[in-house]
Amino acid sequence: MQQTSRAVLMIAAVLAVAPRSSWAQTKDTGRAHHSSAGSGTETANSPLAWDAASNTVTFALSAGVFNFNGYSNGRATLTVPPKSNVVMNFSQDDGTPHSAVIIEDKDPMPTMADQPAIPRAYTNKATEGLPQGATDVIRFTAPDSGSYRIFCGVPGHGLSGMWIHFKVDPSAKEPRWETEKQ
Numbered sequence: 613m614q615q616t617s618r619a620v621l622m623i624a625a626v627l628a629v630a631p632r633s634s635w636a637q638t639k640d641t642g643r644a645h646h647s648s649a650g651s652g653t654e655t656a657n658s659p660l661a662w663d664a665a666s667n668t669v670t671f672a673l674s675a676g677v678f679n680f681n682g683y684s685n686g687r688a689t690l691t692v693p694p695k696s697n698v699v700m701n702f703s704q705d706d707g708t709p710h711s712a713v714i715i716e717d718k719d720p721m722p723t724m725a726d727q728p729a730i731p732r733a734y735t736n737k738a739t740e741g742l743p744q745g746a747t748d749v750i751r752f753t754a755p756d757s758g759s760y761r762i763f764c765g766v767p768g769h770g771l772s773g774m775w776i777h778f779k780v781d782p783s784a785k786e787p788r789w790e791t792e793k794q
């Protein structure tokens with residue numbers, strides 16, 4: 613009881629003198645997880661953007677530790693409308709070199725980067741991999757339909773799970789980014 617009273621007094625003191633920032637309040641009262649401050653950032657940071665007027669899909673493709681955007685082994689799917697203009701802003705955010713190449717959705721996968729299944733759908737240094745901090749822009753026009761994989765072309769990386777799904781859905785009116793629990 614005594615501790616509670618002291619805490620209440622401390623809160624009162626903090627409210628009286630501290631600037632009215634939620635950071636200061638949650639920090640000083642230790643109630644961070646009851647506060648709404650800081651929630652909702654995950655949904656706000658979608659990697660996908662769609663411009664219907666220009667039929668353009670913009671996707672932030674991040675290479676992580678043998679994953680793309682935190683997903684491996686096909687546990688995420690980017691679906692785009694037919695004939696859309698796809699712009700993938702690739703960022704290499706891992707210490708190991710990585711790349712991205714769009715390949716056919718079939719097993720067995722190649723060991724390393726091969727011809728892309730869609731013209732121009734690959735990063736620079738597809739086999740060697742780009743170093744950490746590098747960026748590249750992949751631009752291509754989606755075909756009418758098809759199932760593909762976004763695959764790391766560095767030898768062995770795709771086979772170790774560094775790939776996610778990429779689909780062109782003839783009935784899609786806008787793109788979708790769907791993920792599964794890892």
Ligand SMILES: [Cu+2]
Binds near residue numbers: 678709741764766769
């Ligand atoms: Cu890789």
